[in-house]
Amino acid sequence: MAAFGTKFTGKMILGTYQDGHWSDLELVPVAPFSLHPATHVLHYASECFEGLKAYRTDSGEVHLFRPDRHVARMLNSAAQLLLPIPDGDTLTRALHMAVAAVKDEIPAYPGALYLRPTLFGTEEDIGAAARPTQKAIFYVLTSPVGDYFAGGLKPLRVKVDDQAQRSTPNFGEVKTGGNYAAAMRQVVRAREELGADQVLFAPGGIVQETGAANFVLIEGDELLTKPLDGSILPGVTRDSILTLAADAGLKVTERDFTVEELLRRAPNGEAALTGTAAVLTPVGELLYNGDTIQVGDGQMGPWSSRLREQLCAIQSGEADDPHGWRVALAE
Structure with missing residues (x-):
């Protein structure tokens, strides 16, 4: 299998907006776009996107995982960027059309079909x-x-950075390429200088998230994570993990916490990153100001393992879906 995100199907769904109206959705061949050098997105970053998956069960049925949450997040991103966007029902229909068109190409679990709905400005005006x-x-x-x-699933080495910001304040909840671009330099530098896999941004000493995933800390019977205050992405996987954690009896706490608290609690707990691509990934070491702090025993902890297995079982169709997260493909 090709590296994640480098292999594509031959079809995509397309819609265009001009003169105050959206065109009908079309199924078209995947092909390059022809853009004028003055195209708005090239100069003013008028762009947002989503990332979600569709799965094929052992019985051959196809479902999308929580498409409603991704549609809602894309509507919010577009609104914050002042981008025109189709209504929620049209976005949902576009996702189902995209999956239906290539459903025979969906690999068996643990494979999936990754969907990347994208919206960008095309007005020719610098x-x-x-x-x-x-x-x-x-x-x-x-x-x-x-x-x-x-x-193989390997615990990550994560640099804790209490100086840099992943995003501008109150704009972290927008899923736009600019936020990833802003974090990339810090992540690449940490990889080159420290052998780190990611950077956990904690501007002002308040723990937020990494460059591409939400962050959770588990100690004892409590799962701790930053609240959704606009500074971090409202991750769908994050929400799923928090829900399953509460179902399992963990106390889920969403509040601000400091780097000092993180470093104090990490040796006796678990830490993990959550996101669509990797689901839940354990953090084995935290790197801070020249020190290396081992998280727990440095391996995936029991709660992280349990929550990851539960979510994967729901996504694959192997377990019951008590929260109605699996949405059958509408053809």
Whole structure:
């Protein structure tokens, strides 16, 4: 299987916006876009996207995982960026159309079909720095993916950075490429200088999230994570893990906590990153100001393992779905 995100199907869903109206959704071949050098997104980053998965069960049935939450998040991202966007029902229909068109290409679990709905501004105007684009393109690209951890699930080394910010305040909840671009330099530097896999951003000493995933800390019977205050992405996997943790009897606490508290509690607990691609990934070491702090015994802890297995079983169709997260493909 090709590396995650590098293999694509031959079809995608496409819609265009101009003159105040969206076109009908179309199923078209995957092909390059032709963009004028003055296209709005190239100059003013008028772009947002989502990432979700569709799965094939052992019986052959196909379902999408929590598409409603991804649609809601994309609507919010578009609103914050002042981008025109189809209504929620149209976005949902686009996701189902994209999956239905290539359902025979969905690999067996633990593989899946990764969906990347994307919206970007296309108005040809380099003078539009202070007003929203009046033209846009929306599309849904699909990518068959294998097991993200085909080589084995390994605990991560994570640098804790209490100086840099992943995103501007109150804009972290927007899933836009600019936020990933802002974090990339710190992540690459930490990898080159410290051998770190990721950076946990904690501006002002308050723990937030990494460059591409939410962060949770588990100690005793409590799961601790930063609240959704606009500074972090409202991760769908994060929400799923918090729900399963509460179901299992953990006390789920969403509040601000400091780097000092994190480093004090980590040796006796568990830490993990949550996200669509990797589900839940254990953190084995925290790197801070030249020190290395081992999290628990340095391996995936029992709660992390249990929660990851539970969520994967629901996604694959092997377990009951008490919260109605699996949505059958509408063809």
